[in-house]
Amino acid sequence: MSGGGIRGDVRPVRLAHLGLGAFFRAHQAWYTAHAPDAEAWGIAAFTGRRPDLAVALNAQDCRYTLIERHADGDRAEIVSSIAAAYAGTDLEAWRTTIASPEVGAITLTVTEAAYPAVPERDDALLADVRRWPEGAPSTVTGRILAGLHARRAADAGPLALVSCDNLPDNGAVLRHAVRWAAGEVDSGLAGWIERHVSFVSTVVDRITPASTDEDRAAAKELTCWADASPVVTEPFSEWILSGDFPAGRPGWDGAGARFVDDVEPFVRRKLWLLNGAHSLLAYAAATRGHETVADAVHDEVCVGWMGEWWDAAQRHLGLDAADVLEYRNALRYRFANPRIRHRLAQIGMDGSQKLPVRVLPVLRADLAAGHSPVGAARPIAAWIRHLRGETFEVRDPAAATFTAAASGPPRDAVRAVVSLLDEDLAEQRDLVRLIEGLVRDLG
Template structure:
């Protein structure tokens, strides 16, 4: 019998909790927790991590003292390491434990990976564990709107103020432009509506990047065979990783820069480059590649037609990015290598989820910029037409805000555009182009 993974035998001693995280999924554990593990002062910075809703993942990690195996899967082979930076794990329903961490004077940093959908005004954070399935029921109702991400943060800041705690940094690590300011705004609006008085907080904007596919059942067996330890919650990721941060940390932070993170005065150019080229490219492949029968990013990018569409979209987006052309070309070449990695099974179905939340930040900025210069961008049109067909023909769509797309194709195109941006529903040239592309792609 394979012995279980334990901190005493396989990890390092648990660090004192000075960081709190919401969204205990694969991406967090391959990214923020990994950077913390590799910071030279990691022994001072333990993380208490909460799921959005699931109790299963928290239970599996708790049984092995919060540590887990990170499998870095390159084209030439796998590398295995034990990550010990997560000191405590909790299910999303453990509200009193959540508030107790906020009352601790030593708490300095709160990070989030709750997916794009978690930032909707009335969207519950229950279940927003990026890269993990969700099982189990929601926790106790914490009050009006306090089951949302904003409510969870506001409740914590209110508890910290009542306890006399000092300022903390709140760090959004989700794929949204200006995610720090967006987080601040949604917390302040909820607090004002609920009459809450909050402790001071600095909101940090970040760009995060590391492809971390949904875990596969065979990963557990692989880790056991290679390492000789039974790990119930391994994470598989790619070799590439990037983290760009902009903002203040009034109570301190780990030395993430020594682990490769970059601190800048303006994160917007990096956000746009990643959102439009990587994430926008993923959305293109998710919808258009699926129509050609592909199931993973690697399969789709190996298709000459999909690769041509990707190059077309990137050319449109690159016109509006604030980087030198050679740097953008090198970034795109690196993306092609990352997308083509056959050993990273990044499923198109997973990427296709919540398109109504993703497309406005991945595709629409480029579309608007192209329309402003009088162009009708074929790359952006192709993505929107493929998404429209996905809504009409994919069966059950995993997108809580997805518009109805049945009926005549032209009416469906107008409805779908209105769901993304009401102003686009009046752009008859764009609607004509989307309908024509949809009919050409899938007559």
């Protein structure tokens, strides 16, 4: 393989990962390192596109420091579950890895924005389909298809695809995109995928802020090793999976992962209570000058907004009230950890992809049930303030469209932005007026 490196003492490569970054290294790679059969499961990890992290990791034999940042101090370990690291653009290495019969699963952390909601209308995926099999694919779906095409040609057997991104029923969303694209380019490949590839749905959770120079200094002090790419994370971690692994998997359950028949209740709980609160704070707390989640939850105004949001979401979860209260209390503790600098600007990226799954279901449910939707409307209002340039830089795949919509007078801006999210909601005058008032009042 080209473009990467495999050290001599590594575990055999039996997993592939797309989306090499801090969260993957704090989560899936960490679970693999802590599995009781860890020595049998090395990971070939590919970046999203840029080669920088792969280069940095290869320079230190793919080992890295993981720092758990507790309120009373740091704890560090050296993680060695990554056997090889490659740039996402190294298509030769990708195809060779996926074509290996030893590889039993592909995990993905590519953000919600990488999953086409309607594959047949996604311009980038359509471009990949039109030029198949020539040229390098530009989409995650296209890259997966290229890997599966190589695996089929090598007669390498079945495989599991495991989405670890924050969107409802992520395995089914990935399955729809991959099967649609395969059907467009090669009916034989589509049939092979139907028979040999499983799609696993998951819920993942571990707060992983971007590392800083101070974190690199802390890693060196804790381990006596100058790690150029340490990962900082919180003590809490959760991984819930549902689906088949026809070619085997590590003993992740021995490291704390849970395997269930249905992830949907856990998806809603996490998306609404944790991720929804994060989106609310990312935009609303930023209007009050805060930079991190910990800063925001030490502001009683922000805490009140978060409580309103949680109350709205809890009404529609359909879960035991005592269990939800326990989860809310755990979130408060996690959010308030003063030693986790989870930047609001990092959380606030890709709002046009996140709000439709984190916030809109609760807003629609509140309206349908006749509740006052203030708690569910505030995240939308705060996002509009963000789109109007009043917080941090807008980083979003649809930034141009939404910032243009938000640029007019508040009433026009609210209607235009909400219309882009959901035309039916934009027709509800009372809701538009409510959001307009919240836009004016925030800050």
